[in-house]
Amino acid sequence: MTHVKSTTNLFKDALLLVAGVVSATIGLKGFLLPNEYLDGGVTGTSLVIERLTGWNISFLLFLLNLPFILIGIRQISKEFAIKTALAITALVLAIHSVELPHITDDKLLIAVFGGFFIGAGIGLSIRGGGVIDGTEVMAVAISRRTTLSVGDVISIFNLLLFSTSAFLFDLETAMYSMLTYLAASKTADFLITGIEEYVSITIVSAKAEDIKDVLVENMNRAVTVYKGGGGNGKRGQVNADGLILVSVVTRLEVQAVINMVYRVDPRAFVTQHTINDTKGGMIKKRPLH
Numbered sequence: 001m002t003h004v005k006s007t008t009n010l011f012k013d014a015l016l017l018v019a020g021v022v023s024a025t026i027g028l029k030g031f032l033l034p035n036e037y038l039d040g041g042v043t044g045t046s047l048v049i050e051r052l053t054g055w056n057i058s059f060l061l062f063l064l065n066l067p068f069i070l071i072g073i074r075q076i077s078k079e080f081a082i083k084t085a086l087a088i089t090a091l092v093l094a095i096h097s098v099e100l101p102h103i104t105d106d107k108l109l110i111a112v113f114g115g116f117f118i119g120a121g122i123g124l125s126i127r128g129g130g131v132i133d134g135t136e137v138m139a140v141a142i143s144r145r146t147t148l149s150v151g152d153v154i155s156i157f158n159l160l161l162f163s164t165s166a167f168l169f170d171l172e173t174a175m176y177s178m179l180t181y182l183a184a185s186k187t188a189d190f191l192i193t194g195i196e197e198y199v200s201i202t203i204v205s206a207k208a209e210d211i212k213d214v215l216v217e218n219m220n221r222a223v224t225v226y227k228g229g230g231g232n233g234k235r236g237q238v239n240a241d242g243l244i245l246v247s248v249v250t251r252l253e254v255q256a257v258i259n260m261v262y263r264v265d266p267r268a269f270v271t272q273h274t275i276n277d278t279k280g281g282m283i284k285k286r287p288l289h
Contacts, residue, residue, distance in 0.1 A: 016128030017087045024121025024132055025094040027184075030103050031114030033057065033095075038165055038177035039118055039184060040158040041135035042068070048165055058096040062088065068134025075141050083130030084137070091121075091132050111176045115183025122184065123191025198275045200248050203261055204228065205268035208243035211261055215247055219260065223247045248275065 031037065036051060038044045046060035065088045072081040104110060125132045139153035148156075158181060166174035205211055208225075215221045226244040249257055254272060261268050 013083065013128040013130075016124050017083060017130055018090070020121040020123070020125030020128060020132055021087055021090045021094060022121075023117050023124060024091055025098055026100065027114045027117030027119075027121060028057075028095055029098055030100040031110045031117065032180065034102060035105075035107075035110050035114075036173070037110055037114060037180055038162075038173065039115070040161060040177075040181040041133040041154070043118065043133050044158070044161050044165075044177070044181070048161070048168070052168065056096075058092045061095065062092045065134040068137040071134075071141050072137045075137065075144070080130060083128065084132075084134075087125050087128075087130045087132050088134075107176055108179075111179040112183050115180035116187050118180075119184035119187025120191060123188040126188070126192050198248055199251050199254050199272050200246060200275050201254065201257055202271045203245040203247070203268055204242070204270075205245075205261070205265045206242065207265040207268070208245055211264050211268070212243070212245055214260055214264060215245070215257070219257065221247050221249060221253075221257070 028043070032039060032047065038047045042064045043061065046057055046064055049055060049060055049064075050057045065084075069081050069085050069088070072084055104113075121132055126136075131137065135154055135157060138157075142148060142153045162174050162178050162181075165177060203211060212223050212225065215223050224246040226246065228242050228244040247257065251274075258270055258272075261270055
């Protein structure tokens, strides 16, 4: 059973990596490369060097990503590095051999849809357990040795890249390239997080036991129960101990849970906040992974 599950997961990861490579190829060959637009990360750096030197973009993508594949072995895992190497190699071969028809001359469409397809490629590849741009690996390595977060490192890197492109080429190209990067990053975030991002709901209620029973028995949701002391709130000072409920659900399920809570106790206190991911428990898993 474990072997079948492992094989199924590998097959899903392979499909996601292939889909990521196809999407990134469309973004680069169909939009950015024919119109000399840039992107962020290693891809953007390769495009800058290609414009300055005339070197083959496929060669540059492989060469500049190679150090990050080696870093990935030490910083993340061998499996991640292998998947990343295969995905980047496939992307390089696709860019070198695939020819796509000219799609549009509209600058805004080039920036937005070029970024969309590249971002989709990045997001799908990450869902498949690898990356097609080594910037994320670099960011992880630097963040572990400094006070900077992964997002900080990527933002600083791209700020330097776009500032350089504005100086070397022209401000308009840099501005459209920033738009491309924003479209790519938002698309990647959406695919990584998914429409069903996780939300942690905390419920403080005098009828916590009744709410817990409904959550578990009627809605089939997992609940963590904490013992809480007295406090001060809308009903004034409360000295009696009570229960605090915490349940993690997907964003699509949030409103149903809140509606249920207020049907049981209209005076309940409910807070919610998004979380990046969960492991274990009775969590409805996101699709595609």
